Amino acid sequence: MDGRQHYRSFADPLASSLVLTALDIENWMTDLTMMKRFPLSALPQFAHELTHQWCFTSPLGYTLLFLSFRAQKAALMSMEAETADERMRFCRQCERDMVRVQLCQRLMQPIAEGLAEFAEHDAMPGRSEIIGAVFQSLAMLAAGNRVKNKRELPADKLLDNLRAVLLDARATDQHIERKANLLLEPLSALRSPYLCGYLTIKNMWFWALNHAAEHFSDSEFLLYYCKAFFYDDWDWVYLLLKRDMIFPDLNAEMMLDFLKIRLEDFNRNVSEEHAAEFVDRVLNRASSPREFESSNKLLNFSFCYDYVRATTKAAEAQQLLRELVNDVLSPESYKLSDNLFVVWTSLLTSRQNITLGRANYPADPGKLLLVKRKDGKPLVMLPCKEELPPNWNGEVTLVSLFDRGDLRCRLACLAGDKLLGVFSENGQTEDLQDFVRYSPALDPAIRVDYVRLVEAMVREACPGVDEAVAKGWNHVAERFEQMLASTALLFAKDPAKSFAAMKESGFLGVTRDLSMLEQLAALTLPGATIKSMEFPGTKSLSQLRTRRDEILANLQANAGYQPLHFEDDVVYFSFC
Amino acid sequence: MQQEIRYTVPGVSKLDMLKLKDARGVEFAEVPVPAGTYGEPVLFTMTVTLAALQVLGAYLLKKRTQARTEIEIEEIHPDGSSMRKRIVLDNSSQEPTEALASVMKQIHGR
Incomplete structure (x- = not known):
């Protein structure tokens, strides 16, 4: 697949970039930017x-x-x-x-x-x-x-x-x-x-x-x-x-x-x-x-x-x-x-702006730039003030931005590297000054590339x-592992036994069964008690709960755990 | 060089990887994140041969949600060329067998 495309979400501590893979940005671009709806499946990841x-x-x-x-x-x-x-x-x-x-x-x-x-x-x-x-x-x-x-x-x-x-x-x-x-x-x-x-x-x-x-x-x-x-x-x-x-x-x-x-x-x-x-x-x-x-x-x-x-x-x-x-x-x-x-300074000023995603679309030039979906249906019309570049290939990049300061979304439109316009959620044109200077920084992947490039320069020098x-790391690694094990297993009756069981593959070392682990995951999600899942092919919650006692017995036998308490059928384990 | 068409799908969870790893004609590779970044927990890219196409079909079918979903896969030909396909997972009232047939048709054209 394309080397520039990412298939696992990440955030970069230095570039302060964020790449979200759960967002089907091509289909959600306008809904997101107009702040109409946020895709449910991407919300927890976000x-x-x-x-x-x-x-x-x-x-x-x-x-x-x-x-x-x-x-x-x-x-x-x-x-x-x-x-x-x-x-x-x-x-x-x-x-x-x-x-x-x-x-x-x-x-x-x-x-x-x-x-x-x-x-x-x-x-x-x-x-x-x-x-x-x-x-x-x-x-x-x-x-x-x-x-x-x-x-x-x-x-x-x-x-x-x-x-x-x-x-x-x-x-x-x-x-x-x-x-x-x-x-x-x-x-x-x-x-x-x-x-x-x-x-x-x-x-x-x-x-x-x-x-x-x-x-x-x-x-x-x-x-x-x-x-x-x-x-x-x-x-x-x-x-x-x-x-x-x-x-x-x-x-x-x-x-x-x-x-x-x-x-x-x-x-x-x-x-x-x-x-x-x-x-x-x-x-x-x-x-x-x-x-x-x-x-x-x-x-x-x-x-x-x-x-x-x-x-x-x-x-x-x-x-x-x-x-x-x-x-x-x-x-x-x-x-x-x-x-x-x-x-x-670009990394510093762009920390406030989150790029939710970017995608390319065909477009027709005119007084208003008509941006279309890949199937030719109109997506959005933009009053771009900047001229299209002379060698324009008929495609624009739309970037959905979220400003953490004023909690508003904006849509940036680029032809190649040239920024044509930035629009607020109600279609108003924004002052380009702040965005033009840092337009490459609108691409979070480019920001990450900048940081890696500079780090490579540091290593060479x-x-x-x-x-x-x-x-430094080797000196403390073992103690670090022990420290985190003890904070993670604070309530375990036998932390050494629990750590041995979970060190390599987490709770699979305790449940020893994938379907049981899946059920454990469902049982420990607060939301799972409220929503009944009726979509064909999904397991109903009552089905999931049938093995609760079995799961608990396994957890106790294999890792010495006890649930902390039950509330509305959600099991609050002392650990997950 | 590989002698047959293969299909890859990225973003496969560890749970699915563990469930499918023993199937014939299926391979997994960990999806990396850029060095120095904080990535989400490990995900895999699954590669299947034609012999394991049903595994891919069943996997994609499981990804149906209440909304229409599209998942991108890549078809890799023996000469190294490749083609991307967007598989539409439509939550219509289709029976599982019909839905599987629809997904298989989108993957392989039949």
């Missing part, structure tokens, strides 16, 4: 990838981004160095930054995937006063799914509507299959970040429910709280920017110790009081600042760090990040490479990077 994006736009996410920019700058400076000593000095700087970026990303990957899987399968907005960016976006995108005209939906019904849409989306065969796939992932963090991360977050939720049920009975609140807890964490930033260890193994050890303490902190400190404090911060009712702005004004974002850590290194960490941003986005960097500088990262 929640997953959007959660990654959300985590990338945080103090930790931006710190990693700017550390990697600084590593790129050092690599370039090493290439231009006049003496061997100078070259070595820049290479060492590049290595140290890359080691920190890559080790931190690896160590945080189970948390990142755990949050994303939780958003996909579990999180449901409840009665909390606050709602995170992911489910806010979903509420807007799915506003038209259950009504003919979304304008008929009053603002106070948006969340009710989203809850109903999420229940529908999670009760489909495709979704049960996605959950089953998650349960099939190896539990070992060295083999896969998904299951160990998901179970860790799920256990945090159960723990929080036991200690602060008033707030955490809203599972979406848990997602918001955890995102802030792990990613809006200025102590992480401080550690990455201040503790500049020369030896990669020491760097790795320090980071692992930090993560371990953070995981313990969560369980030790979660309470109604801290949750209420968090709500106050989000609603700006607390006195401490929650906006960051670099002194050159090129980076600004909001954050809501948690109560426990708020008094530690936040001020120093913010100053260190300001210095880092100034160093990277300086006139000296522009002089060094204006191309790279443009890539950096400083060939010791991979070796240094490997050295």
Whole structure:
């Protein structure tokens, strides 16, 4: 198949790109962009990838981004160095930054995937006063799914509507299959970040429910709280920017110790009081600042760090990040490479825009550009102000964009590389200025390519990077696996036995039967209780439940597990 | 060089892979994600020979949903050339045997 096409969804932490495979974009282009409806089958997957994006736009996410920019700058400076000593000095700087970026990303990957899987399968907005960016976006995108005209939906019904849409989306065969796939992932963090991360977050939720049920009975609140807890964490930033260890193994050890303490902190400190404090911060009712702005004004974002850590290194960490941003986005960097500088600023400014998808269509020129489906039927007419290029091949690319800032969709129209117009959901033409400068960045795959290209340049200039990262990683890998195993199996009666059973193939090592694993997946999806699946060929829920006792007996015999509790026929296992 | 026509379909789940991996004429390869990115859990590309066409047909049929669905497959010829086909999975009131016949016709033309 086409090498440029992707068949597995992903999000890129540095390019902040997102590629969704569940979206049949060619057929959904106009519905999506006019925000009429969002395809049900793609909604959980979108929640997953959007959660990654959300985590990338945080103090930790931006710190990693700017550390990697600084590593790129050092690599370039090493290439231009006049003496061997100078070259070595820049290479060492590049290595140290890359080691920190890559080790931190690896160590945080189970948390990142755990949050994303939780958003996909579990999180449901409840009665909390606050709602995170992911489910806010979903509420807007799915506003038209259950009504003919979304304008008929009053603002106070948006969340009710989203809850109903999420229940529908999670009760489909495709979704049960996605959950089953998650349960099939190896539990070992060295083999896969998904299951160990998901179970860790799920256990945090159960723990929080036991200690602060008033707030955490809203599972979406848990997602918001955890995102802030792990990613809006200025102590992480401080550690990455201040503790500049020369030896990669020491760097790795320090980071692992930090993560371990953070995981313990969560369980030790979660309470109604801290949750209420968090709500106050989000609603700006607390006195401490929650906006960051670099002194050159090129980076600004909001954050809501948690109560426990708020008094530690936040001020120093913010100053260190300001210095880092100034160093990277300086006139000296522009002089060094204006191309790279443009890539950096493009990656920075395009973080707010999510490309939902892009597809090519034939079009007829005219006062209004008539874009057609492949079968020749009209799709949309666009009042493009820009002229078509002279060598135009009769085809245009439509790009569906979602802006996380104003929660609106836009449609960009390109002929080759030339941007012809950008239109809002109600057909208004947008100012092209912001989009023209960064039009290549409208393609998320190109953004990822940029990042990989620059990373290749870094490796060529400083060939010791991979070796240094490997050295650091190998030093902590075994302890990292043990740590995640213990957080993932927090409630297991016999963690060693459970880990042995699940290390290689997840819950298949427990159920030892694929159909039973599929049923386990269905039984643990909250949505599955509400929706009856009557489509021919699907298993009815009553059928699925017939083997519940058998499944439970197997789980207990093979891994020593007990279900935590039952509610409305959904089994809340202490682990899945 | 392969001597017969093969068909590939991407995005096959691990669950389906485990169910189908022992069928004759069926192979799986893991779908990669770009290095350094956070991908979704593992998916596979399934390649079937003509002898295993029924497996592909049954797999596609299982992907029917309440809405009309289209799945893209690729037909690879012995000379290395290839052709993409969009298989329409229509949720009409078709019986499973009729629906399978319709899918098989779209894949192979008969």
